[in-house]
Amino acid sequence: MTVSAADVPAVDAAQPHDDYRSALLASFLGWTLDAFDFFVLVFVLPSVAEEFHTDVPAVALTITVTLAFRPVGALLFGLMADRYGRRLPLMIDLVFYSVIEVLSGLAPTYWSFLVLRALFGIGMGGEWGVGASLAMEKVPPRWRGVLSGVLQEGYAVGYLLAACCYFFVYPRWGWRPMFFIGGLPALLALFVRARVKESAVWERTRHRSWGALGRGIVAEWRLFVYLTVLMTMMTCVSHGTQDMYPTFLKLERGFAPTHVAIIAVIYNVGALLGGIVFGSVSDRIGRRRALVAALLLACLVIPLWAYAPTTALLVVGAFVMQFMVQGAWGVVPAHITELSPDGVRGFLPGFAYQCGVLLGSSIAWIEAVFAARTTYANTMALTALIVFVLGAIVSALGRERTGARFGA
Numbered sequence: 001m002t003v004s005a006a007d008v009p010a011v012d013a014a015q016p017h018d019d020y021r022s023a024l025l026a027s028f029l030g031w032t033l034d035a036f037d038f039f040v041l042v043f044v045l046p047s048v049a050e051e052f053h054t055d056v057p058a059v060a061l062t063i064t065v066t067l068a069f070r071p072v073g074a075l076l077f078g079l080m081a082d083r084y085g086r087r088l089p090l091m092i093d094l095v096f097y098s099v100i101e102v103l104s105g106l107a108p109t110y111w112s113f114l115v116l117r118a119l120f121g122i123g124m125g126g127e128w129g130v131g132a133s134l135a136m137e138k139v140p141p142r143w144r145g146v147l148s149g150v151l152q153e154g155y156a157v158g159y160l161l162a163a164c165c166y167f168f169v170y171p172r173w174g175w176r177p178m179f180f181i182g183g184l185p186a187l188l189a190l191f192v193r194a195r196v197k198e199s200a201v202w203e204r205t206r207h208r209s210w211g212a213l214g215r216g217i218v219a220e221w222r223l224f225v226y227l228t229v230l231m232t233m234m235t236c237v238s239h240g241t242q243d244m245y246p247t248f249l250k251l252e253r254g255f256a257p258t259h260v261a262i263i264a265v266i267y268n269v270g271a272l273l274g275g276i277v278f279g280s281v282s283d284r285i286g287r288r289r290a291l292v293a294a295l296l297l298a299c300l301v302i303p304l305w306a307y308a309p310t311t312a313l314l315v316v317g318a319f320v321m322q323f324m325v326q327g328a329w330g331v332v333p334a335h336i337t338e339l340s341p342d343g344v345r346g347f348l349p350g351f352a353y354q355c356g357v358l359l360g361s362s363i364a365w366i367e368a369v370f371a372a373r374t375t376y377a378n379t380m381a382l383t384a385l386i387v388f389v390l391g392a393i394v395s396a397l398g399r400e401r402t403g404a405r406f407g408a
Helices: 017-043 045-051 056-084 087-104 110-138 141-152 154-168 176-181 185-195 200-205 210-218 221-242 245-252 257-285 287-307 311-339 348-360 363-371 376-397
Strands: none
Touching: 017 045, 017 056, 017 087, 017 110, 017 141, 017 154, 017 176, 017 185, 017 245, 017 257, 045 056, 045 245, 056 087, 056 110, 056 210, 056 221, 056 348, 056 363, 087 110, 087 176, 087 185, 110 141, 110 200, 110 311, 110 348, 141 154, 141 257, 141 311, 154 176, 154 257, 154 311, 221 287, 221 311, 221 348, 221 363, 221 376, 245 257, 245 376, 257 287, 257 311, 287 311, 287 376, 311 348, 363 376
16 A cells, blocks of 8 residues: 555654653563573583483574574564554564473473474564564664664573573573573563554554555565575574584583683673664664675684684684674664565565575584584684675675655
């Protein structure tokens, strides 16, 4: 459907502070707790493998399964978000993935654990697209880049919280209670219900039938293909440098669990700062330039990140690497929501993102398999170089709509 300039809601230019802050906070916390629930497993791969009498690559496969099922969640919750609004699907999703996370901590066998991680992937896939569209439609356009960085770095904060949980909980009670803590996101649904208003852009531009929504989605197939390719590369960029790094620190560099947790906290501080810095930079130089700059600078950090001869240099390398990796990711929420038309913004960016996750979901498993034949350092360094260069090329070939007015 088309909307005249007179129909553009005034709040698109300047949302009331309480309104967009509540939406941003809810979306940030949703993504933070989603990431926490995902990364808890990253820290305990060897322990889970030992309890289920299997090997690390087999448990790493559950990460792949989680990532592979995320498009299902993006499809279901994204369609709901464009048809029925952003708030209700977000609340349902928060409760769903919280329950599945708690059940993961109760899994009696490897196969039941695998199934639960697939279901968790559905919940994880639904949160990002709905939350990002709700937040980005409300924040002032002139701040969209920096607030995009803040929103996306909920992912880094979730990783950081998982590291803290690993530090305090795992040495005393083992891996299962870490998953029980993952039930907390269900409480966030109450905040969304009480404080977050529906998106005014969605109310003005929503499709009035499923048929109209379907036609709107099909009309954007070229954009969908491009966003899927872009998000495939970005998935490989993040998960190729994060998922197996704690295992590398533990098995190859010989760090104790508490030291692994401390290093993870440090490099996730770098990730948090990088997302905000590059998100802010993208408001000035454009989304594509900021993305390309972060990825190419990350290439220079690979030797320090993977081969540093001392602990101090390794920590510096890990900090700077995640500063650049999440710096690139900090641009993503603003970039792909700006590229997506109003009527399909709840569905298209989130579904393309999660389809990219599906295509890149095997990266941790591939690294685990090749590391068994060579070393984690060699495997991760080569993987990082390839995906950084390809990611920069794909980013540069796209278009952008920096500062686009939603609803116009």
